[in-house]
Amino acid sequence: xxxxxxxxxxxxxxxxxRPREKLAGQGRRALTDAELIAILIGSGSRNxxxxxxxxxxxxxxxxDLNKLGKASISELSNFKxxxxxxxxxxxxxxxxxxxxxxxxxxxxDFIKSSRDAYNIIRRHLVDLNHEEFWIIxxxxxxxxxxxxxxxxxxxxxTVVDPKTIFGMALQHQATGVIMVHNHxxxxxxxxxxxxxxTKRIGDxxxxxxINILDHLIISDEGFYSFADExxx
Numbered sequence: 001x002x003x004x005x006x007x008x009x010x011x012x013x014x015x016x017x018r019p020r021e022k023l024a025g026q027g028r029r030a031l032t033d034a035e036l037i038a039i040l041i042g043s044g045s046r047n048x049x050x051x052x053x054x055x056x057x058x059x060x061x062x063x064d065l066n067k068l069g070k071a072s073i074s075e076l077s078n079f080k081x082x083x084x085x086x087x088x089x090x091x092x093x094x095x096x097x098x099x100x101x102x103x104x105x106x107x108x109d110f111i112k113s114s115r116d117a118y119n120i121i122r123r124h125l126v127d128l129n130h131e132e133f134w135i136i137x138x139x140x141x142x143x144x145x146x147x148x149x150x151x152x153x154x155x156x157x158t159v160v161d162p163k164t165i166f167g168m169a170l171q172h173q174a175t176g177v178i179m180v181h182n183h184x185x186x187x188x189x190x191x192x193x194x195x196x197x198t199k200r201i202g203d204x205x206x207x208x209x210i211n212i213l214d215h216l217i218i219s220d221e222g223f224y225s226f227a228d229e230x231x232x
Contacts, residue, residue: 045081114225131158137174
């Protein structure tokens, strides 16, 4: 008889060990990450309980909810016992948690520092498996006018046309632009292409009378500011 056949289903567990009953009786803080995910997926397979399946999924992602939050529907569906509906439930729950965290950080109406800019834009760029290039447009006294997605790219690069940046700035009658893109690799070190692009757009902005205030690189580790590093 295999080990799987010896496993005991959730219904046979002591009531205090069942995730739903445990949450109801002891509160949400008493549950492990695996137990919370088990509640989301509801059931495992005939060979393992929902908690065991959840532990296996977490282990695959180094027990890191941030890494799990980047998983796609197809990636999660590769686990036996996880179909599309269960995968969507996991992704939706983690996205709600991420948005709640963003909501608790008040977004400033005016940008006074690179940290303000980061707080405004970070929710659009964390947990992505591809690069995106955004701009934050500002007006008088660095009041935030708009956030705009300029381009999407691959794992390590995205291409942006300076004309689209300044066209968007003129459309909003912006006087300042903060450029932002993410590094899915996690590295916050600017590439030579990042440096060249920043200089090229900064020089063009001076000619047009539109200030390029900063260029942020964002990853799950935090952010890098060209302005803070004196690269403007």
